[in-house]
Amino acid sequence: MINRFISVLTGVLLISLNFNVTTAQAQSDNFSAEQLTQIEQIKKQALESDIAWNLVESLTTEVGPRFPGTPGDKAAVAWAITKFKAMGFDKVWTEPASFPKWLRYSESAAIVSPAPQPMHITALGNSISTPKEGLKAQVIEFETLAELEDSADNSAKGKIVYINYRMNRDRDGNGYGPAVEARSRGAVVAAQKGAVGYVMRSVSTAHHRFAHTGGSHYKEGVTKIVSSAISNADADQLHRLIALGKPVVININIQAESMGEGISQNVIAEFTGQENPEEHVLIGGHLDSWDLGTGALDDGAGVALTMAAAKLAISHGKPKRTIRVVLFAAEEFGLWGAKAYVKANKKSLSNIVAAAESDFGADRVWAFESNVHSSSLPLVRDIAAMMKSLDIEYIGKNSARGGPDLIPFREFKIPQFQLAQDGTDYFNYHHTADDTLDKIDPIKLRQNVAAYAVFTYMTANAKTRIRGKK
Numbered sequence: 001m002i003n004r005f006i007s008v009l010t011g012v013l014l015i016s017l018n019f020n021v022t023t024a025q026a027q028s029d030n031f032s033a034e035q036l037t038q039i040e041q042i043k044k045q046a047l048e049s050d051i052a053w054n055l056v057e058s059l060t061t062e063v064g065p066r067f068p069g070t071p072g073d074k075a076a077v078a079w080a081i082t083k084f085k086a087m088g089f090d091k092v093w094t095e096p097a098s099f100p101k102w103l104r105y106s107e108s109a110a111i112v113s114p115a116p117q118p119m120h121i122t123a124l125g126n127s128i129s130t131p132k133e134g135l136k137a138q139v140i141e142f143e144t145l146a147e148l149e150d151s152a153d154n155s156a157k158g159k160i161v162y163i164n165y166r167m168n169r170d171r172d173g174n175g176y177g178p179a180v181e182a183r184s185r186g187a188v189v190a191a192q193k194g195a196v197g198y199v200m201r202s203v204s205t206a207h208h209r210f211a212h213t214g215g216s217h218y219k220e221g222v223t224k225i226v227s228s229a230i231s232n233a234d235a236d237q238l239h240r241l242i243a244l245g246k247p248v249v250i251n252i253n254i255q256a257e258s259m260g261e262g263i264s265q266n267v268i269a270e271f272t273g274q275e276n277p278e279e280h281v282l283i284g285g286h287l288d289s290w291d292l293g294t295g296a297l298d299d300g301a302g303v304a305l306t307m308a309a310a311k312l313a314i315s316h317g318k319p320k321r322t323i324r325v326v327l328f329a330a331e332e333f334g335l336w337g338a339k340a341y342v343k344a345n346k347k348s349l350s351n352i353v354a355a356a357e358s359d360f361g362a363d364r365v366w367a368f369e370s371n372v373h374s375s376s377l378p379l380v381r382d383i384a385a386m387m388k389s390l391d392i393e394y395i396g397k398n399s400a401r402g403g404p405d406l407i408p409f410r411e412f413k414i415p416q417f418q419l420a421q422d423g424t425d426y427f428n429y430h431h432t433a434d435d436t437l438d439k440i441d442p443i444k445l446r447q448n449v450a451a452y453a454v455f456t457y458m459t460a461n462a463k464t465r466i467r468g469k470k
């Protein structure tokens, strides 16, 4: 009985503590009590809204893959313009971005001996073709790119280099960076060691048999050799066979083509600010995708959820500052849209008060972090407090990296934010034929929209603007 009384008392204490927190927020230097009520309403609306789902369903169904330089890419640009206009954005426009155009035609592979069988393979972006009949050679395995780099000159002479490195699975995707090195420049290092072809274990955490594609590069003065990746299941099989000690011969047949410079478009839309229109919040994702799947997670979700968040953020009226949504072109091939954006908008970059890109799938946002001038941290903490009920942690390190397309913005010290999504399963599907709409959970997508809507409303309407690190 006494215990029960104590727990009731504690409950009352907790309620009054919560009440004090709310009171403190209501007295925030940055927002009026009315604004704080509106933020709560926007959050609730977002958690019941299907705007983002309808957008990503439409994009992945009616457009499909959006590989730069293809008819799908063009259709996506037209799709985005139409949707932005239908959603009532005040301004919608495009800005060109050039990129090195490359197309995949066909790809197949097989183990020829000692145990003939097919392998599931994909060309890495930018790869040259093999001869029409394929490239047949013995395989030499390395555990890591570093092991290949440290091997003797001509260690791979006349062979196909295979790198068996497996990326690790983690919520924050930290396994991607170390694994992607082998994708990016494995073919160059292999060629330097005398190899005639290059194949790697996919940058993947999956158990399925899809191969993961992704960007790769050649280096001037180094012979170009075919660059490819096999599924995790095929990688395991190849590794087991090599471990038996007999020479393993494979045949790779990849037909692809580099076609010089291509042109795509960044699609940009704004809700114009009423008091400080030149100052703007920048959110968005990338409109392009790889050609194998329909780019639902990468990055149809980011496109849809930031478009939806901008719309919800103005549901109580036009913002104080401008809200700009940027759908970047040709990200997968090397951030070409983002680089073009920075070049074309250099003069107005200092007017960005907050920037965040969503490009890590569609799982729930679990953490919020800033990268701003210290004087803006009280405002950041106000935003974090509003995200708490969405089960989002505040990471107070103030060193956020806000999405791949914001990399070219970094040198301009704009305030960047990360609304970190749970990436535990992201690399099961990333850059595969299996990146399709069914991988998106509509309820988790809504939580993303709520987080971005809160972020967008608060950064666009705060009394003072957020400043970047100096």
Ligand SMILES: [Zn+2]
Pocket: 286, 298, 299, 331, 359, 360
């Ligand atoms: Zn992406």
